[in-house]
Amino acid sequence: MLVRDFIQDSLYNPNYGYFSKRAEIFSPVESINFNEIAEAAEFDATVARLYREYDESSDPRDIAGRQVWHTPTELFKPYYGQAIAQCLVSEYLLKYYPYEDLVIYEIGAGNGTLALNVLDFLREHYPDAYDRTQYHIVEISPRLAERQRKLLLPRHPMVKINNQDIFSWSSPVAMPCYFLAIEVVDNFAHDALRYSLNGLKPYQGLIAISSNGNIQEAWEPAQDPLILKYLAYRNLTKHKAPQIASSRFQPYLYQLRRLLPFAPNLTEPEYIPTKLMTLFELLAQKFPLHRLLLTDFYHLPDSVPGYNAPVVQTRLKNVMVPCSTLAVQPGYFDIFFPTSFETMRDIYEAILSRPISASTDRASRPSPMSTSALPYRLGTEFFTSNPFRSGRRNPLDGITSTSGLPVGQRRSSVYTHREFMEKYATVSSTQLQSGENPMLDFYQNVKFLF
Incomplete structure (x- = not known):
């Protein structure tokens, strides 16, 4: 598994x-x-x-x-x-x-x-x-x-x-x-990843339990949808795998290491929070x-x-x-x-900023202070091409400020x-x-x- x-x-x-x-x-x-x-x-x-x-x-x-x-x-x-x-x-x-x-x-x-x-x-x-x-x-x-x-x-x-x-x-x-x-x-289940020294391809971790009860780890090319989705989100945010982002990472050293007899052909494991995602x-x-x-x-x-x-x-x-x-x-x-x-x-x-398709059952309910945000969209973009670059999310339709203009939640800190x-x-x-x-x-x- x-x-x-x-x-x-x-x-x-x-x-x-x-x-x-x-x-x-x-x-x-x-x-x-x-x-x-x-x-x-x-x-x-x-x-x-x-x-x-x-x-x-x-x-x-x-x-x-x-x-x-x-x-x-x-x-x-x-x-x-x-x-x-x-x-x-x-x-x-x-x-x-x-x-x-x-x-x-x-x-x-x-x-x-x-x-x-x-x-x-x-x-x-x-x-x-x-x-x-x-x-x-x-x-x-x-x-x-x-x-x-x-x-x-x-x-x-x-x-x-x-x-x-x-x-x-x-x-x-x-x-x-x-x-x-x-x-x-902290108790949410995580997945394990290792990367090949030749090309840095991700491998997903498995736990194998034998008929006599022995428990050991195994590795196979990453193909689980949740794991691949996490990697896509991380790439979108420009974060890298810790093994690769480390200042000690040198591609040519990994290549030399790969040529040594009996040397491991995968990096150290990394544990990724797929359940939290x-x-x-x-x-x-x-x-x-x-x-x-x-x-x-x-x-x-x-x-x-x-x-x-x-x-x-x-x-x-x-x-x-x-x-x-x-x-x-x-x-x-x-x-x-x-x-x-x-x-x-x-x-x-990044997840909150994704557009939600009409096929989902996402709830939407205007604030009692507002009607619809749509007529005010032009007003929010009149003075700047990126009004939310100061750490605020894009506004949701129907959520307005007391001034009547759409307002986005501030980003998490x-x-x-x-x-x-x-x-x-x-x-x-x-x-x-x-x-x-x-x-x-x-x-x-x-x-x-x-």
């Missing part, structure tokens, strides 16, 4: 998948009082103690195979979720209030903590926006969907939980909305007026060999053990990837974790007595796309 199919099966198979059966999201019972902690060493000790208490409170029969991992949403609750809420409501009040509802979609909501923190914050600080809020969760796991219902519905009845895979979404959403992918896409296409088709807020890792230590390579690890006796290969027993190992944010931002914008938190979070809430701030100092290998 293709590498992406092997990863998808390993993580999400309903009978033995890692997330279906073994993964648990660590969540402190009470929020940490950061202002009462002296310094970072004490904070680390506090987190370690909470981990032990979490394990001791669990069913001992489950501990052997259980995989526990933490997220910034849980570790810094409610302040992390409040930063997300401030980001969303700031733009909503500027662009849509009071003409549109605040519509939020979140995929992979975990324990439901982020949704709870966002909605609690809106209800307390922006009650008028809260009254106009619709919150939709798309959750593939029945177990987590039930946990989210128990947590959220008694406090925020407007929440709607859709227990399904986002990739099976079929109903177009015509209204403007915000789409959250928070700490989700598919999500971008789905958003463009089914949520045409969305604004995406995405955050995840852009760099990971202890990864398997290759470019944009994943970390493959499992928890053994309360210690995370990294592996050196992707070819591991399905269901027992977490497989998560870094994201090349700058490359994926450009691919995302990439922020470091610290930049985003300093802009939207109340950082004083997570500052230690020493002046250190774990919410700013931790997760320095994380970025935001918004």
